[in-house]
Amino acid sequence: MSLLRCISAEAEEERWRLLLVANFAGLANVLILVSINASAHAAEQRDGSSLVKFLALIALYALCSRHAKRRMSSLIGMVVHRIRVRVGDRVAGAELAVLERIQASEICDLITENTMMISDRAGFVAVLLQSSVILAFAVIYIACLSLPALMLLLVICLVAAGLFVGMRRDLIRLTQQNAGTRVGFMERLMDLLAGFKELQFSRRRGSEVRAEAVAASDALRAATIRSSDLLNDGLLIGEGVLLVLVIAVVYLHQGVAALDAGTITHLLAAVMFLWGPLMGVIGGIMPYMRSNMALAQIDDLEGRLDAVVREAPTIADEDPWHGRAHGLVAAGVAYRYPAHDDGDAPFCVGPLDLEFVAGEVVFIVGGNGSGKSTLVKVLTGLYVPSEGQLRLDGVVVGAANVAAFRDMIAAIFSDFYLFPRLYGLGERDAEANLLIEQMQLTGKVALADGAFTTLALSTGQRKRLAMIVALLEDRPICVFDEWAADQDPEFRQYFYAELLPQLRARGKMVLVVSHDDRYFHCADKVVTLEYGRLRALEHVARDGAAP
């Protein structure tokens, strides 16, 4: 959708009022020109009342033009705001498997860069729209002065428009190239920042990464120069058109039409007077075209998000469990990742038949890449099974109720994210600080007004904070993916020998992904995976001794 259409849709019924105000501004502007021309040629027109008329027209123009430009800028701001919210909602409403297919860096770049581009150029676009209205009135005035002059003006403008159309093609090509170049540069910058530590240990690796970052920056520089050259060419064409217009008017009476000196002076005054609005149009065309391209790129991103979102069923709000979970059954459940571009067979976990009950601790174990985390994502409703079904207390987990199902799970994944605040948990400072003491983090971090005082902690300490959040959530199903991997021996012991039994005693259904074979006896059941298949399902005797 073009920016003009977006503005019009945003303005709703205000659009007609805005158009009227912009037209008043255009009319007042041209009436000032007409009055100047009249006063310049007739002494009787230069009295006090004509001065008042001038001042009134100037005031009318200033007020209407100011209102129209301000409203247009603010409507463009609203269009951009709505785009941000819409794309944000689409991302928030997407499924994990969907988001894994679109790079987060690409989403961020497309939203921030393009919306900033539209916002930054909103002023130019507002001037363009207002100037276009003024020009339309000026064309009527020129037509009244001389039809041949109007024809000449239209021919010159058509030639200029043809040049702009040619430039638009270049601009589209450059805009697409620039987006790719910018993402490339951001990726190299991330290499430098995220891989900072690794780069300290190899000067050669460091210089190779730096060389690629410099090359990406250079490509970005060249791309930016090409774009600004194109914009400058656009401005130059506009200025050229103006000069050609002035010269054409002067020579007009010698060629096509015999004009008297008075009309020529009026025409020249018109062209010179319209220099500002003409430059407003010319200066605004490129930013307007660029804004439309930014909109097209956002449309494309939204289309891609929609296309993958359409594959996933719409999530509804049904809640057949009301916060209680007794038995979770995976019946013939399998999950297959999307096929690779290179034709390699994608990884598949399952089909598996498994059962988990409340008050039971189940360990999911296996070698690296055996599918433990993938299985956990299926069991927690993050991935929709490719085959089979998940049933909680006899009710199939599906699109209609998966949101309620997920609301019953407290999960800490191996690549967990720690929010700086206790979102969704209300006022829990006292309880949280008690748990912080239990987790031996007192003096390191505290919870004040729902926010952690710091997150600058070690990996193990941050995982303990994530555990505190999970315990505060107090959900019937707990999932811990390699939580103990970063804990010291004392805390590892606390996790397996104290925390898990406490959760079992409280009737929680606990799923633990673990490599700690020293503690496998702490489980009620051990599910062993190998290449995505079930290798063994062992029940552990409850006296603590492995069978």
Ligand SMILES: Nc1ncnc2c1ncn2[C@@H]1O[C@H](COP(=O)(O)OP(=O)(O)OP(=O)(O)O)[C@@H](O)[C@H]1O
């Ligand atoms: N986002 C993804 N897209 C495509 N394939 C993936 C993705 N994540 C994992 N895989 C594939 O799934 C396989 C199993 O990965 P998974 O993370 O489930 O293993 P894991 O048993 O948890 O391993 P680890 O013990 O190393 O954490 C991987 O070998 C990989 O081929």
